[in-house]
Amino acid sequence: MRNCRKISLLGALMLLLAGCRQDMHDQPRFKPLAESDFYADLRSARTPVEGTVARGQLHEDTYFYTGKIGNNPGDFMPFPVTEEVLARGRERFDIFCAPCHSRLGDGNGFVPSRGFPRKPPSYHSERLRKAPLGYFFDVISNGFGIMPDYASQIPARDRWCIIAYVRALQLSQNATMADVPSGEKVPSELPRFEEPGSGATLPVVEPKSANSAPEEPK
């Protein structure tokens, strides 16, 4: 009788403990960027073997991927600039460039103000307003001065979108009254921020009415 109870208790315990196994939760396969004890550098994510080209990575269009013709930066967009291109450029600019260059492109971004040895230059200087588009592409792809390269963070097409938007910023900051379409008021209303201090917070634009509602901020 005693033994019987012991055995059944042990059985129940085993059943309970069997529920604790995590084999199905943690399967022996690699999740992205997971650790591997197979390779010396402990990385499961491997770089392609030298000399191989991954699908879609054969960069035949050299201007699209370098912004250069020969050794000189070119000054044209590799694809037509549409409203979508500019909207994409604005979105990507605000993500990747604005922390340092500010949303205006004047170099007064928030991060450098926290103690960078020097501020990034303003896009609205004579030098950068005259710089060819390919020059910007080269700087984004390879870095310049203390600015690191953004090649791994921004795909080539997005870099071009950003450049188109930077040109638009430059035009906007050097616009004259002659550039204002007739019937538009200047200055336009400033967007209102609900609470200061969070750049991640988008400006809240009050809807005026259902019909003349302003466009949602992107």
Add this chain to the structure above:
Amino acid sequence: MQIFHRSTNTISRATIFGAVFVVAALFWVAATVQRSPYVTYAGVARPQPAPFSHQHHVAGLGIDCRYCHTSVETSSFAGIPPTKTCMNCHSQIWTNAAMLEPVRESYRSGKSLVWNRVNDLPDFVYFNHSIHINKGVGCNTCHGPVDRMPLMYNYASLQMEWCLDCHRAPEKYLRPREQVFNMRYQEPSSSQPVLVDGQPYTDQLSLGMDLVKKYKLRTATDIMSCSTCHR
């Protein structure tokens, strides 16, 4: 001859009746423990090689989620930034901070920083970030107020019932795509309507219903089928 006292009748009746409650209580305890942070780790900050503060970087500096998590819109995996992304700024700022020594050491030696995974789904679940982002599920819908997390923790239980809560009725949570990365997005209310294509919405359900149509979500039956997540 009477072996048992007559009170035994009452005691045995009470225990038989009480056993129902005892068993029910056991089930309740088991269910509660299973959903508690003791099992799910929800709200529990994990130790990390460097005490990275999302609060400081997101709310304090205004850096967008996608600056570091670059593949979140196009891939199943949001992407953990390489050490170089940290050094984009930290080669210039806080260059002597002891807190950042593991980061600099990783950059010098080329050895990866080993971050502890916080939001870890079981391996038998197929999950894709990009589809959620592109259908209008906000980052903080699942990840919680990351911009107020000095140390990272998982906000949700990540249990199946939690996934299904949204898969059953996605209209309860959807927001316009351009608001997905806005950490301070507020659901539409009569005092703060949300605009989509110029139309103001004042309640979440009507907004969600229209977004389900606009973003061409599969039907609830489709996204609740087993093989949507277990493939």
